[in-house]
Amino acid sequence: MLSKAIIHAGQDIYEQSSKSSERIAMRVLKTDVLVIGGGAAGLRAAIEARQANVDVLLVSKTPAGLANCTAYAGGGFQAPFGKFTPKQHFERTVKGGKSLNNQKLVDVMTREAAARLLELREFGVNIETGDGTARVKGPFAMNGTGLTLPLSRYARSSGVIILENVIVAGLEKSGDCAVGAAGFNRLNGEVIPLHAKSIILASGGAGRIYSRTDNPVGTTGEGYAIAYSAGAKLIDMEFVQFFPFGLVEPGLPMFLFNPGIVEAGRLVNTEGKEFLKDAGFSPGRDFIEHRDTLSRLICTEIQEGKGDRDAVLLDLKGTEEIGHGLTMLGEFKEIKRRWLSKVDLTKQCLHIAPLEHYFMGGIEIDENGATNVLGLYAAGEVTGGVDGANRLGGNALTNTIVFGARAGRAAAEHAKSLERFETSDLSAREIEKDLKEVRARPQSPGAGPREIRKRLQATMTKCVGVIRSKETLEKAYACIQELSRDLSRIYATTTWELGEVLEVESMLTVAEIATRCASERRESRGAHYRLDHPNEDRNWLKNLLVERSGTEMRIQMREIVRTKPSLCDEVGIEVR
Ligand SMILES: Cc1cc2nc3c(=O)[nH]c(=O)nc-3n(C[C@H](O)[C@H](O)[C@H](O)COP(=O)(O)OP(=O)(O)OC[C@H]3O[C@@H](n4cnc5c(N)ncnc54)[C@H](O)[C@@H]3O)c2cc1C
Numbered sequence: 001m002l003s004k005a006i007i008h009a010g011q012d013i014y015e016q017s018s019k020s021s022e023r024i025a026m027r028v029l030k031t032d033v034l035v036i037g038g039g040a041a042g043l044r045a046a047i048e049a050r051q052a053n054v055d056v057l058l059v060s061k062t063p064a065g066l067a068n069c070t071a072y073a074g075g076g077f078q079a080p081f082g083k084f085t086p087k088q089h090f091e092r093t094v095k096g097g098k099s100l101n102n103q104k105l106v107d108v109m110t111r112e113a114a115a116r117l118l119e120l121r122e123f124g125v126n127i128e129t130g131d132g133t134a135r136v137k138g139p140f141a142m143n144g145t146g147l148t149l150p151l152s153r154y155a156r157s158s159g160v161i162i163l164e165n166v167i168v169a170g171l172e173k174s175g176d177c178a179v180g181a182a183g184f185n186r187l188n189g190e191v192i193p194l195h196a197k198s199i200i201l202a203s204g205g206a207g208r209i210y211s212r213t214d215n216p217v218g219t220t221g222e223g224y225a226i227a228y229s230a231g232a233k234l235i236d237m238e239f240v241q242f243f244p245f246g247l248v249e250p251g252l253p254m255f256l257f258n259p260g261i262v263e264a265g266r267l268v269n270t271e272g273k274e275f276l277k278d279a280g281f282s283p284g285r286d287f288i289e290h291r292d293t294l295s296r297l298i299c300t301e302i303q304e305g306k307g308d309r310d311a312v313l314l315d316l317k318g319t320e321e322i323g324h325g326l327t328m329l330g331e332f333k334e335i336k337r338r339w340l341s342k343v344d345l346t347k348q349c350l351h352i353a354p355l356e357h358y359f360m361g362g363i364e365i366d367e368n369g370a371t372n373v374l375g376l377y378a379a380g381e382v383t384g385g386v387d388g389a390n391r392l393g394g395n396a397l398t399n400t401i402v403f404g405a406r407a408g409r410a411a412a413e414h415a416k417s418l419e420r421f422e423t424s425d426l427s428a429r430e431i432e433k434d435l436k437e438v439r440a441r442p443q444s445p446g447a448g449p450r451e452i453r454k455r456l457q458a459t460m461t462k463c464v465g466v467i468r469s470k471e472t473l474e475k476a477y478a479c480i481q482e483l484s485r486d487l488s489r490i491y492a493t494t495t496w497e498l499g500e501v502l503e504v505e506s507m508l509t510v511a512e513i514a515t516r517c518a519s520e521r522r523e524s525r526g527a528h529y530r531l532d533h534p535n536e537d538r539n540w541l542k543n544l545l546v547e548r549s550g551t552e553m554r555i556q557m558r559e560i561v562r563t564k565p566s567l568c569d570e571v572g573i574e575v576r
Pocket residue numbers: 036037038039040041042059060061062063064065067068069070071072073074075076077078144166167168169202203204205214215216218219221222223256357358379380381382393394395396397398400
């Protein structure tokens with residue numbers, strides 16, 4: 001028997017069991033502010049909106065605070081503490097972003113970061129600060145839970161209602177306004193219309209459109225896809241950050257390798273050359289600002305035939321004795337205990353290659369997280385603009401907290417300004433109909449959601465990865481078209497698989513957007529490196545904006561957003 005509690009969300013009622021895995025969603029949910037995503041951005045937004053005294057419902061397809069990028073994060077923030085000033089933070093971010101950043105967003109983030117991060121202590125987060133940094137800690141490989149778990153506890157205790165295992169698969173609009181969303185309960189298969197006065201998308205990135213990624217399995221990009229379908233503008237979608245040092249040892253899980261460990265050993269090609277050091281780079285020092293260049297140098301070695309199994313080699317002989325990096329030694333011992341116990345590191349090198357890590361691009365927002373669709377706000381990795389062409393390490397978490405809070409506040413104010421709910425269930429009805437059809441289809445070869453997903457991931461890694469060219473991008477586009485045609489045959493045998501179908505549809509949309517933007521940008525800048533246009537071109541000091549126009553995808557160039565008066569002039573960055 002499920003024990004049921006009646007919970008009021010806005011004016012309506014739904015029932016909820018005491019166990020999250022047994023929750024039963026009823027017909028319609030109504031709330032003032034709907035937050036989509038239970039990572040740092042969503043939780044911070046929900047807390048802020050709740051503090052403005054409105055009803056808040058947070059929907060997440062994974063348990064709130066867990067199984068998202070924030071939970072897996074290293075827990076490091078870049079922020080103006082100690083001798084590091086907001087202006088230096090601004091300068092470092094814009095230089096790192098190869099001048100493509102939205103300077104107004106960077107200005108807000110760097111000015112507010114310190115106060116916002118210290119405020120986290122009020123929510124129970126144990127955050128330590130250092131010179132230019134802050135840090136939270138958690139168990140091995142899950143330092144980010146030092147942030148998400150206290151935030152999720154605080155959100156619940158302050159009255160935020162949290163609904164888990166629900167995939168939001170579409171936004172509802174009335175005229176030009178966003179008025180809700182359509183959720184799919186991946187446990188019981190119910191489609192749930194979610195009516196809201198304001199909606200905040202905080203659904204994270206899309207790392208899982210690649211086969212080589214450190215992102216958790218649910219990072220499939222629905223936020224970008226549903227925002228795009230609802231008419232929101234996306235920006236800089238061609239810029240995808242790869243973390244240079246990922247463990248890609250056959251048979252082991254793929255994960256991000258601590259640069260300190262890489263620094264302690266010797267990263268070599270198959271000729272034994274320490275090619276990064278030869279090019280003047282140090283893995284331990286340069287991984288914050290130069291992820292783009294380090295990843296490119298590694299991939300170039302592999303492409304030139306000086307790699308092994310699409311990777312370069314990390315020689316760790318004698319590293320424990322070196323005692324380099326101290327704090328990372330404990331972590332390394334744990335990695336060895338868990339995954340490398342059968343690997344004789346005195347004889348064998350480890351395979352290292354860049355892993356997809358972060359989407360720099362995303363939904364375009366203003367300083368308050370507002371999108372161009374009235375009532376729709378966004379925060380965190382799903383947004384674009386702060387990072388430009390290459391994100392500075394530690395800025396993603398800072399971004400989630402500063403803009404999470406801002407979006408939460410603005411969304412609450414918007415909700416308060418509306419007297420009544422506008423409602424629509426159009427999207428929910430369409431999804432329900434589509435899923436019924438999918439469920440009734442026969443199992444045709446190659447058309448299961450997992451097969452389509454795998455083919456997409458392999459193509460994206462090969463063709464729209466660290467190094468691209470006209471030829472690889474055309475190949476990727478053709479493959480995406482073919483896979484999109486296969487969607488008409490896609491089938492699902494279980495409720496869980498229906499959820500995977502929804503994910504695959506979004507993955508294809510995001511892949512197409514990223515590929516088309518990468519084709520459009522005919523230069524190399526930051527994380528976007530094109531073999532056929534290998535140089536940065538000042539004529540391309542422009543953002544690419546993507547928007548849906550009818551059934552067409554419209555991509556337009558736009559001037560970058562600068563502060564007035566110019567902060568770049570003040571800190572001495574020549575924007576070119
Ligand atoms: C291994 C790793 C280490 C990192 N380390 C650092 C670091 O040390 N410092 C740093 O600054 N950055 C780091 N990053 C990047 C940073 O962690 C992320 O960019 C950031 O945490 C994203 O937060 P978010 O709240 O936007 O999204 P997430 O934390 O990914 O949360 C997204 C949420 O949305 C939910 N969701 C997604 N789609 C749907 C849907 N359709 N319906 C309902 N819910 C949905 C998910 O279930 C999840 O709850 C790291 C990333 C990784 C992968």
